Amino acid sequence: MNVSTKIRDPRPSPAPHAPPDGAARPDFLGFGLGLRAQHYDEILNGNPPIDWFEVISENYMLPGGQPLAVLERIRERYPVVMHGVSLSIASTAPPDFEYLRQLRDLARRVEPKWISDHLCWTGVHGKNLHDLLPIPFTKEALDHVVGRVQLVQEFLGRPIVLENVSTYVQFSNSEMTEWEFLSELSRRSGCWLLFDVNNVYVSAFNHGYDPLAFLQGIPADRVVQFHIAGHSHMGTHIIDTHDHPVCEDVWELYAAALRRFGQVSTMIERDDNIPPLEELIVEVDRTRAIAAKVLSPPGRHVG
Amino acid sequence: MSDFARQQGEFQRGILASDDSVLAELLDSPKEKRETLFAVYRHAYSARLVEAMRSEHELLHAYLGDEAFDQMARAYIASHPSQNANLRWFSTALPDFLRSTKPYRGHPVISELAALEKALNDAFDAQDCEVLTLAAMAGFVPERWNDLRFRPHPSAARLDLSTNASTIWLALKSEETPPEAGAPAEPCRLLIWRQDVTPMFRELAPEEAMMWDEAASGIPFGVLCSMLATYDDPDGAAARGAGYLHSWITAGLLAGVFGGD
Numbered sequence: 001m002n003v004s005t006k007i008r009d010p011r012p013s014p015a016p017h018a019p020p021d022g023a024a025r026p027d028f029l030g031f032g033l034g035l036r037a038q039h040y041d042e043i044l045n046g047n048p049p050i051d052w053f054e055v056i057s058e059n060y061m062l063p064g065g066q067p068l069a070v071l072e073r074i075r076e077r078y079p080v081v082m083h084g085v086s087l088s089i090a091s092t093a094p095p096d097f098e099y100l101r102q103l104r105d106l107a108r109r110v111e112p113k114w115i116s117d118h119l120c121w122t123g124v125h126g127k128n129l130h131d132l133l134p135i136p137f138t139k140e141a142l143d144h145v146v147g148r149v150q151l152v153q154e155f156l157g158r159p160i161v162l163e164n165v166s167t168y169v170q171f172s173n174s175e176m177t178e179w180e181f182l183s184e185l186s187r188r189s190g191c192w193l194l195f196d197v198n199n200v201y202v203s204a205f206n207h208g209y210d211p212l213a214f215l216q217g218i219p220a221d222r223v224v225q226f227h228i229a230g231h232s233h234m235g236t237h238i239i240d241t242h243d244h245p246v247c248e249d250v251w252e253l254y255a256a257a258l259r260r261f262g263q264v265s266t267m268i269e270r271d272d273n274i275p276p277l278e279e280l281i282v283e284v285d286r287t288r289a290i291a292a293k294v295l296s297p298p299g300r301h302v303g
Numbered sequence: 304m305s306d307f308a309r310q311q312g313e314f315q316r317g318i319l320a321s322d323d324s325v326l327a328e329l330l331d332s333p334k335e336k337r338e339t340l341f342a343v344y345r346h347a348y349s350a351r352l353v354e355a356m357r358s359e360h361e362l363l364h365a366y367l368g369d370e371a372f373d374q375m376a377r378a379y380i381a382s383h384p385s386q387n388a389n390l391r392w393f394s395t396a397l398p399d400f401l402r403s404t405k406p407y408r409g410h411p412v413i414s415e416l417a418a419l420e421k422a423l424n425d426a427f428d429a430q431d432c433e434v435l436t437l438a439a440m441a442g443f444v445p446e447r448w449n450d451l452r453f454r455p456h457p458s459a460a461r462l463d464l465s466t467n468a469s470t471i472w473l474a475l476k477s478e479e480t481p482p483e484a485g486a487p488a489e490p491c492r493l494l495i496w497r498q499d500v501t502p503m504f505r506e507l508a509p510e511e512a513m514m515w516d517e518a519a520s521g522i523p524f525g526v527l528c529s530m531l532a533t534y535d536d537p538d539g540a541a542a543r544g545a546g547y548l549h550s551w552i553t554a555g556l557l558a559g560v561f562g563g564d
Contacts, residue, residue, distance in 0.1 A: 058389045063457070064431035066500035086388035092308035099388040124311045128385040129318060129348055130355075130393075133311075136328075141307050168340040169329045171310070206340070208333035236335040239343060 023159045026114045026192065026224045029079050031288040032267035039277045040070050048277060050078070050284055054267050057084035057115070061102045071110065080112050081225070081265075086128070087117035089152065089162065090135045090145050093124040100155050107156065116161035116194050116225065119145070119182065136171035137181040142188075149189035161224055162186075163194035164214075166202040166231070166240030178203065179217030186222040193218065195261065196227035196269075197254045198246070202238045211253055215260050226266040228254055228287055243272035246283055251290065258294040266291065317341060318348050319384065352380045352393060359394045360420050362475040363413070375407065391428075397421065412484035415468035419504070422460050422495040426502040429458035435557040437549070443560075449525025453518050453548075454559040458497035461516060462504075463490045469506065498555045510534040511547050523562060524548070 030051030035043075037059075042048065053074055060071050074080065086099060107115055120132040135141050153159050164182060176184075186193055195218060204211035228251075230244030246268070258264070268283045310328060317325040329337040353376045357364045364372045379400050385393050398421055401407040401414035408414070434456060443451065467485050474481040492512035495504040507515065513534065514527050522530075524544065532540035551557050 058391065061389055062391065062428040065428035065458075065497065067428060068431070069500060088388070092305065092311050096388055102389075121311060122388070123385075124308070124315055126386055127315065127319070128388055129315065130351055130385060130390050131318075131344060131347055133314065133344065136307070136310060138307065140305060144305070144307055168343040169337060170332075172328055172330050173306075173310075206332055206335075237332065237340060237343070 023190070025221075026161075026265070028263050029081070029113060029265040031284050031291070032079075032081075032265065033280055033284055034083075034267060034269045034271070035071075035074060035080075036270070036274050037067070037070075038274045039280075042277045044070065044073055048281060050281065052079040052081065052113070052265070052267070054081045054083045054116075054269070055110075055112075057082045057103060057106060057117075058086055060110070061106055068109075075110055080110055082107060082110060082112040082115045083163075084115070084117040085132070086122055086130075087152065087160075088120070088122040088128075089117060089148050090119060090141065091121035091124055091148075092144065093126070095148065095151060097155075100152065104156055114161050114192070114224065115156060115158065116163060118163045118165045119185070120165045132165040134165070134167040134169060134171070137174040137176045137178055138171075139175060142176075142181055142184055145185055146188045149185065149191050153189070153191065159190050159192055161192040161194045163196050163225075163227065164199050164203070165196075166199040166206075166238075168206055168237060168239070170207055177209075177214075177217060179214045183217065183219050183222075186219065192224040193222045194225040194227060195223045195257060195264070196229070197257055198227065198229040198231055198242075198250050198269075199240060201250050201253050202231050202240045206237050212256060215253070215257055218261075220261045223261045223264055226254065226257060226261075226264050226287075227269045228266065228283070229269040229271075241272060242269055245279075246286075251286070254287070255290055255294050258291055263291070263295060318345050321345070349377060349380055351390075352385070353377065355390045356380075356394050356397070359391075359424055360397065360417060362420055362472055363416050365475050366416060366471065366481065367413070375401075375413075378404070395421070410484065411486075412466040412468050412471065415464045415466050416471060418462060419464070419468055419472050419493070419495075422462050422493075423502040423504065426458040426460065426495050426497040429456075429497060432457050432558045434555040435552050435559055437552055440548075440552065440560065449523060449528075450562045451524045451560050452521050452562040453524075453551075453557050454561070455519045456496055456556055456558045458495075458502075459519070459556050460495045461512070461519075462493045462495060464493065465490055467491070469493060469504070494556070496554070496556050503554075510543070514544065514547055515551075 032052035032054060033050045035053040035055045055071060060067050062068060084103065118132050121135065122131060122133060123129045164178060182193060200211050200214045204214060228246050229242045230246050232239045232241040232244065266287045268280055270280060313325040316322040326337055326341060329341060331337050332340060353373050356376045367375065379397055383396055398414050398418035401417050465486055467482060467487060469491055471481040492507045493504050494507050494515060510531060514531060517527055517530060528541045528544045531544050
């Protein structure tokens with residue numbers, strides 16, 4: 001049995017609502033790329049046509065040295081967004097305030113447009129598995145995560161952005177779909193959503209549901225960022241390796257996401273097998289071109 | 304304990320201890336059994352940590368080769384579950400692990416190579432700090448020099464090696480065949496630091512190593528010169544001390560001076 005089969009009728013999207021403390025929806029940044037150390041020199045010595053960069057927060061949560069010095073120079077020239085992998089927002093372990101303090105210190109230094117992480121957990125009992133682990137979509141888990149998001153947002157003094165992760169297993173005790181969970185989480189906590197197009201594709205394939213159902217189930221006014229990435233197909237399941245070029249199916253789903261969510265800050269995310277910068281710029285250009293095509297009024301030619 | 308917390312504990316045990324109890328709470332997918340799907344997490348856990356260790360210890364990896372390095376890494380992973388949210392610090396205890404664990408402890412060059420790489424990694428992202436300049440030193444009148452104390456740059460660290468690990472490091476860095484592991488008669492005294500953004504190390508003679516260690520612990524220049532006088536020609540001690548100091552300042556090894564006013 002699959003969790004998605006428990007849904008009889010697609011639910012209407014929750015009504016738009018004001019985020020906590022009246023926080024405004026983050027600006028549209030255009031078409032960006034994940035900043036990777038392999039490209040530092042080329043970015044700093046050139047002027048690549050990239051609108052903004054997303055940085056992995058943990059790579060800069062360091063005492064000092066070259067990474068922070070480079071980031072300082074990048075942020076002088078490009079808008080920067082901080083994307084973490086260790087917030088472990090859905091963990092039932094006590095909150096890691098030392099991590100949060102370091103994250104807040106980095107944010108004060110970098111002044112990112114927003115701070116994102118994943119709807120997942122990374123460990124309990126004092127251990128870190130350094131993986132984006134899945135959760136059961138239960139009311140109990142939802143209450144827990146809502147409380148954690150509120151705590152983190154209060155600590156950081158701003159709403160956070162949470163991303164859907166690729167998952168390989170589903171829990172038999174789930175009471176709702178992932179998109180219902182994310183919608184409720186965003187509605188109750190005021191967090192924004194990062195819609196990872198590849199992760200939706202991967203999870204939909206792995207669990208046998210229609211990725212468009214996921215897409216339709218997410219409130220359009222809460223999505224502030226897209227991730228576009230590649231994966232490894234294993235035949236019976238897909239592993240989210242972020243080490244391949246974006247495949248055609250994911251490009252198609254991106255176009256569908258644009259039709260559903262409208263203009264959203266978009267970026268290419270490559271975490272492994274990092275190719276030369278120009279290869280990734282081709283993908284960034286494609287995100288821009290598809291958006292121009294999908295979002296332009298009918299009959300109007302986009303140059 | 305909540306059901307959610309219990310479930311996370313079981314999921315984690317499933318990954319770390321190959322305990323299959325959590326499978327009872329998972330679903331098969333339309334195309335694959337839950338055992339295979341859960342194995343993705345099990346595999347990813349050790350693969351990611353091994354990869355992180357390869358990245359932190361690139362030259363130890365080159366020295367041992369894929370198979371021996373990965374076997375060593377998996378033994379470390381099993382005995383040192385990650386306790387820090389940031390993967391950057393996962394390998395921190397590797398030199399101690401290699402120094403104290405069979406079979407690696409029988410080959411001290413391995414732990415010393417790891418210790419040197421760790422020291423260079425730590426220097427790479429150590430705290431930023433202004434460095435002491437020769438111009439700043441010129442502001443002190445000669446009669447105050449005896450009272451001057453020095454603050455090392457936050458990236459500076461000392462390492463004493465009993466093997467030729469630093470020679471092996473240099474060969475591996477140049478992609479040359481490293482020499483046979485061996486133990487020189489005298490320990491190899493290294494000073495590791497970051498100059499601008501580049502981690503560096505150099506070997507110190509016994510006298511300079513002594514002066515650095517004492518200076519780093521806050522001993523004033525006048526006393527340092529008296530100590531140097533016990534190592535070599537007493538009449539040249541102050542000049543030698545001033546020479547070492549000059550080289551440290553130009554290399555960006557000192558962050559500050561105090562006590563001269």
